[in-house]
Amino acid sequence: xxxxxxxxxxxxxxxxxxxxxxxxxxxxxxxxxxxxxxxxxxxxxxxxxxxxxxxxxxxxxxxxxxxxxxxxxxxxxxxxxxxxxxxxxxxxxxxxxxxxxxxxxxxxxxxxxxxxxxxxxxxxxxxxxxxxxxxxxxxxxxxxxxxxxxxxxxxxxxxxxxxxxxxxxxxxxxxxxxxxxxxxxxxxxxxxxxxxxxxxxxxxxxxxxxxxxxxxxxxxxxxxxxxxxxxxxxxxxxxxxxxxxxxxxxxxxxxxxxxxxxxxxxxxxxxxxxxxxxxxxxxxxxxxxxxxxxxxxxxxxxxxxxxxxxxxxxxxxxxxxxxxxxxxxxxxxxxxxxxxxxxxxxxxxxxxxxxxxxxxxxxxxxxxxxxxxxxxxxxxxxxxxxxxxxxxxxxxxxxxxxxxxxxxxxxxxxxxxxxxxxxxxxxxxxxxxxxxxxxxxxxxxxxxxxxxxxxxxxxxxxxxxxxxxxxxxxxxxxxxxxxxxxxxxxxxxxxxxxxxxxxxxxxxxxxxxxxxxxxxxxxxxxxxxxxxxxxxxxxxxxxxxxxxx
DNA sequence: ATTGTATGGACCC
DNA sequence: TGGGTCCCCTACAA
Numbered sequence: 266x267x268x269x270x271x272x273x274x275x276x277x278x279x280x281x282x283x284x285x286x287x288x289x290x291x292x293x294x295x296x297x298x299x300x301x302x303x304x305x306x307x308x309x310x311x312x313x314x315x316x317x318x319x320x321x322x323x324x325x326x327x328x329x330x331x332x333x334x335x336x337x338x339x340x341x342x343x344x345x346x347x348x349x350x351x352x353x354x355x356x357x358x359x360x361x362x363x364x365x366x367x368x369x370x371x372x373x374x375x376x377x378x379x380x381x382x383x384x385x386x387x388x389x390x391x392x393x394x395x396x397x398x399x400x401x402x403x404x405x406x407x408x409x410x411x412x413x414x415x416x417x418x419x420x421x422x423x424x425x426x427x428x429x430x431x432x433x434x435x436x437x438x439x440x441x442x443x444x445x446x447x448x449x450x451x452x453x454x455x456x457x458x459x460x461x462x463x464x465x466x467x468x469x470x471x472x473x474x475x476x477x478x479x480x481x482x483x484x485x486x487x488x489x490x491x492x493x494x495x496x497x498x499x500x501x502x503x504x505x506x507x508x509x510x511x512x513x514x515x516x517x518x519x520x521x522x523x524x525x526x527x528x529x530x531x532x533x534x535x536x537x538x539x540x541x542x543x544x545x546x547x548x549x550x551x552x553x554x555x556x557x558x559x560x561x562x563x564x565x566x567x568x569x570x571x572x573x574x575x576x577x578x579x580x581x582x583x584x585x586x587x588x589x590x591x592x593x594x595x596x597x598x599x600x601x602x603x604x605x606x607x608x609x610x611x612x613x614x615x616x617x618x619x620x621x622x623x624x625x626x627x628x629x630x631x632x633x634x635x636x637x638x639x640x641x642x643x644x645x646x647x648x649x650x651x652x653x654x655x656x657x658x659x660x661x662x663x664x665x666x667x668x669x670x671x672x673x674x675x676x677x678x679x680x681x682x683x684x685x686x687x688x689x690x691x692x693x694x695x696x697x698x699x700x701x702x703x704x705x706x707x708x709x710x711x712x713x714x715x716x717x718x719x720x721x722x723x724x725x726x727x728x729x730x731x732x733x734x735x736x737x738x739x740x741x742x743x744x745x746x747x748x749x750x751x752x753x754x755x756x757x758x759x760x761x762x763x764x765x766x767x768x769x770x771x772x773x774x775x776x777x778x779x780x781x782x783x784x785x786x787x788x789x790x791x792x793x794x795x796x797x798x799x800x801x802x803x804x805x806x807x808x809x810x811x812x813x814x
Numbered sequence: 815a816t817t818g819t820a821t822g823g824a825c826c827c
Numbered sequence: 828t829g830g831g832t833c834c835c836c837t838a839c840a841a
Contacts (some may be wrong), residue, residue, distance in 0.1 A: 392824070507823090507834090527834095573836095688838070707838065736821020737837060759821090787822065805823055805834095 392786075393808060396501030396534065396545045397454060442552055442574050442595075443529075447586035453530075454547040461585055462540035465533075469582040470566040473515035473796050480750045483769065489798050490767055490776035492814040495783045499811040503532035503545050508803030509554045509740055513794045515565050520794070520811060523568055524803050525555025531570055531580070534809060550578045550587045557599045561607040562795075569610075571597050577612060579624070591622045601647045601655065603668065611655050611668070613642045619657060621668060644691040644743075648699040654679065654719070656702055658692040661685045663704055665719070680723055682714045690733070691743035697751040701726070701770060703744050709733050711744045711756065713770050727772045732759045739805050740789035744768075747793040755800060757788045765791050765802050765812075778802075778812050 354362070450461065481489060504526035514521035520536040529551030538544030551572035561567040561579075568580040569590060577591040577600065591597075596615045603609040603621065610622045616639055641660035648654035648665075656665045662685065664678035682692070687707035695701035700717040713727040733742055744756040752770045758777075765778040765788050778784070778800065788802030788810060799813035 734821070734838095737819095737835060738822050741837090786824095806825090 392806065393497070393500040393502065393783075395498070395543045396503055397505060397532070397542050397547060397807070442576065443550065445592070446578060446589040447584075448550060448578075450548060450580065450582070450585040450587060452541060452546040453549050454542055454545065461546070461582065464538070465535070465540055465546065466566075466582050466585075468516060468519065468521055468535060469514065471516040471518060472565050473517050473562075478749075478796075483775070486750070486753065487775050489814065490778075493778070493798055493800060493812040494814070495778070495780045495810055495812045497783060499536065499813070500783050500808055501534055501543055501545060502807050503534045503803075503809045504530045504547065504807040506530070506807055507738070507740060507805040508790050508807055508809070509556055510558045510570075511790045511792060511801055511803045511809065512558050512560055512568075513792060513799065513801060514560050514568075515562055515795050517794075517796045520797070520799055520813060522801050522809055522811070523558055523560070523570075524790075524807070524809055525551075525558045525570055525572075526807055527554045529553055529555060529572055529574060531555060531558065531568070532807070533568075536811060536813075548580070548587075550580065551576055553595075556597065559600075559602070561602070563605070563607045567607075569600070571600050571612070573597060573615075577610075577622070590624055591620070598642055599644050601645050603647055603652060603655070605652070611645045611647060613645045613657065615640050615642060617642045617659070619645065619655075619666075619671075621671070641688070643689060644693070646693045646702075648694050649696055650699050654694075654699070656682075656692045656694060658689040658704065660688050663689060663692040663702060663714075665702075665716070680716065680719055680721060682712075682716075682725075683722060684712065684725055685710075690741045691745075693744075693746055695751050695770075696746050696748045701751070703746060703754055703770075705731075705733065705742060705744045705756070707733055711768070727770060729768060729772045731756060735759065735787065735789060739787055740803075742789055745792055748795045749793065755791045755793055757791050757802065759787060763787060765800065784810060 451457065452459070452461070480486075503522070503524045506527040508524045508526055511522060511524040514523070519538075522534050522536075524532050524534070526532070529549060531548045531550055532545055533548070534545045536544065540546065550570055551574050553572050553574035555570050555572050558568060558570040561569065566582045568582075569577065570580065571577045573596060575593045575595040575597050576589070577597060578587040579590050580587050590610070591612055593614060598613050598615045600610050600612040600622075603611050608624050610624070612620045612622050614620075619642070638660055642657060644656075644658040646656045648656075653668050654665055655668060656663050663682035665680040665682075666676055667679050670676070682702060682704065685704065685706045685708060689704055689706045692702055692704045694716070695703065698717070700715065702714045702716050702723070704712045704714070706712065709730060709732055711729040711731050712725055714723045715726050716723045731742070731744075735741055742757045742759075744754045746754045747767070753767055753775060754770075755765060755767050758764050758766050762779050762781070763784050763786055765784075767775040767778075769775055784802075786804040786806070786808070788804055790803035791800065793800050794813075797813065799811060802810040802812075804810070
């Protein structure tokens with residue numbers, strides 16, 4: 266079976282449409298016309314590409330099953346023909362060529378080219394081995410067994426052990442929740458007792474250059490994006506499981522990234538570093554998905570991470586601990602910094618409550634404000650200038666609240682962004698002025714609203730179709746602004762070949778990041794660097810990908 | 815209210 | 828080396 270497949274590939278490769286067309290012209294039997302021979306490389310739109318491609322693959326398969334004999338003939342006689350060298354063609358040969366041509370036409374008509382492209386993707390080279398090592402399967406060494414009968418002993422009366430209550434949690438994580446902090450910052454992928462590498466600590470404390478560069482005009486921006494590439498060194502396994510959140514450290518001298526995964530792990534990776542596993546240090550501050558992480562722009566040595574397990578912690582590299590920031594029973598979903606100094610936060614849980622957390626005061630001194638529909642809060646985003654405003658992605662509407670006017674329940678929204686027909690997965694204020702809000706919605710649309718006037722119902726500026734159906738196994742896609750400018754954003758994509766797309770707020774596509782060798786998975790979590798020309802993308806197996814210039 | 819299903823990736827045998 | 832299997836706590840449609 267395998268050999269047959271490779272043979273078939275060889276056939277389609279060797280017979281280019283030009284070859285066939287040429288021979289057919291020579292044989293002057295142009296029954297179907299050369300136009301039919303043209304390949305139609307389809308630029309599949311966002312609309313259900315997966316369904317389409319699956320159907321296509323199926324068609325390709327069944328046709329392959331139907332025609333193995335013909336194709337074998339084609340291949341054999343083709344070799345023969347190569348060594349023939351005569352221009353005059355016998356009737357048999359003409360017939361054969363016509364067969365080849367018809368087969369080729371049929372195959373092109375079912376988009377074999379695209380199908381083989383997809384097959385290439387399916388039989389892609391193995392994923393990057395950089396970063397965290399695959400764990401060798403722990404094989405339990407059992408004592409040699411000998412039956413009681415052979416030992417001439419009486420049979421035991423066996424009772425089954427009780428079934429564990431929640432197998433999922435018990436199997437996959439040692440505890441339901443980590444104890445209260447501060448927890449020492451011991452990398453789990455290093456020998457126990459080892460100190461953090463000093464170069465790593467130094468880098469984490471490095472601040473970004475604060476002077477704001479002039480934003481490039483769009484043409485220059487596109488050129489800069491085009492210049493950003495990925496290589497083998499720029500892919501690494503940073504956490505063990507699927508990435509739920511990721512962020513760049515603000516320093517610009519090197520690329521340092523953090524990623525949080527499904528089982529509470531946080532991986533830190535410096536591109537090209539010597540420490541840990543290819544520059545990766547792995548920590549375990551939580552036990553459930555790390556829904557949101559962000560470095561403090563005021564104190565770059567601090568990384569805040571939030572988990573569904575109900576804990577919000579602050580990794581302080583200088584102190585080498587994880588401090589508690591906020592804690593509830595479970596169900597923390599997302600947060601954003603409220604003040605410029607990053608000392609206060611807006612924290613949202615999946616029951617629909619929003620809390621204002623002040624890190625300078627001890628304990629959970631928070632206000633609970635909302636009784637929304639349960640389990641509908643997906644995202645919070647603070648206005649970059651008017652810090653009292655924050656946007657909350659509720660089920661089918663984004664509400665903007667004023668943190669100074671919050672009540673325990675039924676707080677009045679300042680503005681509401683309407684028009685979403687399914688649940689909204691994210692909503693973000695534009696990074697420089699806050700004059701725009703960018704939303705991603707399960708109704709397969711990315712929307713941009715004009716919030717400059719902050720009226721009751723800010724106008725919808727742009728709607729972009731984008732396939733958001735990632736299914737159960739992938740993190741949801743979110744459109745995220747480039748923090749370097751006011752008007753462009755990045756979003757992962759389900760399209761094949763795999764890609765990450767950048768759009769202007771007008772809906773104009775600016776660039777698609779692709780790479781045959783180093784990008785072959787969906788990068789659900791994408792983010793631009795705050796100052797550098799660099800982009801990160803996280804996939805479902807804990808691998809980070811970097812495009813940079 | 816309950817049930818079914820879509821969906822990607824890689825690990826492991 | 829390739830295909831079977833697992834992952835799973837989600838959103839939506841029926």
